[in-house]
Amino acid sequence: MTSSDGAIDDKPDVTMRSMDNAAVGVRLSETQPFDEGCVQYVVEAWAPGLTARIDEVVAWIWDADLAAFISELAADFQGWEGERTWKTYDGDLAVSAVFRSGGSIGLTWTLRPWPDVAGGWTASVTTWLEAGEQMSSLAADIQHFFAEESQ
Numbered sequence: 001m002t003s004s005d006g007a008i009d010d011k012p013d014v015t016m017r018s019m020d021n022a023a024v025g026v027r028l029s030e031t032q033p034f035d036e037g038c039v040q041y042v043v044e045a046w047a048p049g050l051t052a053r054i055d056e057v058v059a060w061i062w063d064a065d066l067a068a069f070i071s072e073l074a075a076d077f078q079g080w081e082g083e084r085t086w087k088t089y090d091g092d093l094a095v096s097a098v099f100r101s102g103g104s105i106g107l108t109w110t111l112r113p114w115p116d117v118a119g120g121w122t123a124s125v126t127t128w129l130e131a132g133e134q135m136s137s138l139a140a141d142i143q144h145f146f147a148e149e150s151q
Contacts, residue, residue, distance in 0.1 A: 009031050012144060013027060013028060013029035013030075013144050013145070014027065014028045014029075014032075014138070014141045014142055014145045015027045015028075015052070016107075016127050016129065016138060017127065018073040018125075018127040018128045018129075018135070019104065019129060019130060020128045021047075022045065022075065023046075023048050023049075024046070024047040024048075024125050024126070024127060025045070025046055025125070025127060026043065026044065026045045026107075026109045026125060026127055027042075027043070027044045027045075027144055028041055028043055028044045028142070029041065029044070030044070031069050031145065031146065034058055034122075037057050037060060038058050038059060038060045039058070039146060039147075040058050040059075041055065041057050041059065042054065042055050042056075042057070043093055043109070043111060044059050044125060045111055045124075045125045046108050046125065049119070050123060050125065051068045051135050052111050052123035052125075053111075054092055054111050054113045054122075056092075056113075057088060057092055057093050058088065058089070058090060059088065059146065061117055062090055062098070065146070066086060066093075066095065066142060066146075067135040067139070067142045067143045067145075067146055069084075069086040069095065070095075070135070070138055070139045070142050071085075071139040071143070073097050073105060073107075073135060073139075074131075074135035074136045074139040076099075077103070077131040077132045077135060077136075078131075079101075079103075080099050080101040081099075082094045082098075083096050083097065083098050084096065084097045084098075085097075090129060091112060092111070092112055092113050092114070092115060093109070093110070093112070094107055094109075094110040094112070095107055095108065095110070096108045096110070097127075099131065101133065103130060103131045103132065104128050104129065104130055104131055105127065105128070105130075105131050105135055106127070106128050107128075107129065108124055108125070108126045109124065109125055109126075109127070110122060110123070110124040111124070115150050
């Protein structure tokens with residue numbers, strides 16, 4: 001699930017691929033300080049016929065953060081009804097989660113840069129992960145991804 005190209009100077013990244021189709025995935029990378037109380041990072045999503053990237057997603061420490069959202073999903077590995085959602089304060093990245101019988105979680109990653117600008121674009125991919133170990137591993141990886149920049 002996590003990946004790095006192994007270069008010594010590289011910052012951590014998190015890559016997840018759908019267990020149903022390895023050609024579908026999402027990558028979080030290139031964290032950097034943006035302002036006091038926030039970090040900026042890159043989100044890439046891909047699927048057959050689609051490649052999308054947002055270069056400047058901002059995570060604010062006072063905002064409900066992605067790491068906490070994914071950790072809560074991992075803790076509820078026995079499932080839930082309906083859809084759970086999270087988004088950045090600016091609305092340029094949103095994640096929705098559903099639980100399906102058989103113990104897997106679908107995470108739909110929606111990239112929407114400049115959501116208030118006319119003529120903008122939106123792209124979504126869904127990664128399916130095993131509700132137990134894969135989600136727990138993803139939660140730990142995302143926590144580590146954001147923690148590296150705060151040090």
